Amino acid sequence: MLPSKEEMEHALKNRHGGELQNKFAKATVAICGLGGLGSNIAIALARAGVGHLILIDYDKVDITNLHRQQYKADQPGRYKTEALHDNLKEIAPYITIDIHTLRVTQENCRELLNRADIICEAFDQAQEKSMLVNTVLEEMPEKYLVCASGMAGMDSANRIQTRKITERFYLCGDGVSDVAEGNGLFSSRVMLCAAHEAHMVLRIIAEEYEV
Amino acid sequence: MVKINGKEIEAAGLKVSEYLTDAGYNLQNIAVELNENILPKKEYENTLLKDGDTVEVVNFVGGG
Numbered sequence: 001m002l003p004s005k006e007e008m009e010h011a012l013k014n015r016h017g018g019e020l021q022n023k024f025a026k027a028t029v030a031i032c033g034l035g036g037l038g039s040n041i042a043i044a045l046a047r048a049g050v051g052h053l054i055l056i057d058y059d060k061v062d063i064t065n066l067h068r069q070q071y072k073a074d075q076p077g078r079y080k081t082e083a084l085h086d087n088l089k090e091i092a093p094y095i096t097i098d099i100h101t102l103r104v105t106q107e108n109c110r111e112l113l114n115r116a117d118i119i120c121e122a123f124d125q126a127q128e129k130s131m132l133v134n135t136v137l138e139e140m141p142e143k144y145l146v147c148a149s150g151m152a153g154m155d156s157a158n159r160i161q162t163r164k165i166t167e168r169f170y171l172c173g174d175g176v177s178d179v180a181e182g183n184g185l186f187s188s189r190v191m192l193c194a195a196h197e198a199h200m201v202l203r204i205i206a207e208e209y210e211v
Numbered sequence: 212m213v214k215i216n217g218k219e220i221e222a223a224g225l226k227v228s229e230y231l232t233d234a235g236y237n238l239q240n241i242a243v244e245l246n247e248n249i250l251p252k253k254e255y256e257n258t259l260l261k262d263g264d265t266v267e268v269v270n271f272v273g274g275g
Binding site for chain 1: 237239240241242244246247248251252265269270271272273274275
């Protein structure tokens with residue numbers, strides 16, 4: 001039997017302290033891209049008791065995603081938004097989730113992300129990362145933006161870092177490890193980078209803005 | 212001198228687009244902060260770097 005909403009809240013307050021947990025519960029975080037970064041970010045935030053998530057991805061789960069993304073062996077063929085929604089609800093049944101199964105573009109960015117306090121960039125392609133970052137920084141300078149660049153390959157875990165670029169713009173990753181032939185993505189290193197993004201999100205919600 | 216990604220570089224007088232191209236950046240994959248403010252891509256062509264400017268070029272690589 002599932003615990004009640006009150007029991008879940010009580011357990012979270014027990015772990016995080018009531019004041020901080022109230023902040024987490026009130027926060028709305030948007031995650032753009034639900035691959036190795038986004039699916040792991042979403043799970044970390046849901047477990048921490050973040051109240052509202054906006055999940056955006058146009059793609060379906062593929063069997064080749066299972067080595068690093070938080071989907072299950074029976075989920076290939078399903079939209080990532082819907083599959084992740086279900087997985088998150090198993091972990092955190094009282095979270096509220098908005099899903100958008102579409103591509104983020106310069107045109108729809110503002111409408112999709114307007115309700116978010118904090119936006120996570122979790123795309124796979126460099127060009128899409130750049131598009132989202134430029135659009136958010138130009139058109140929605142009031143938002144906090146947490147991004148990632150450089151987590152491919154088997155290089156040291158310790159190279160993955162969080163940097164504060166400007167007042168509300170944070171960048172996680174090693175900055176250089178591109179995906180290339182012979183330099184694929186590994187679950188642990190992508191998860192590390194996702195954890196950096198998720199943790200920066202929690203720190204921002206906690207009003208801890210330095211890195 | 213212009214401070215670019217933490218290094219003092221002789222780039223005063225260059226257009227932002229000239230510096231970025233000379234330095235080998237793919238303009239599709241970056242975001243540029245000039246003195247702590249985002250520089251819109253359409254401004255790269257008509258923005259001149261000045262002595263004392265601070266520039267941060269964020270270069271995105273693939274993977275996620």
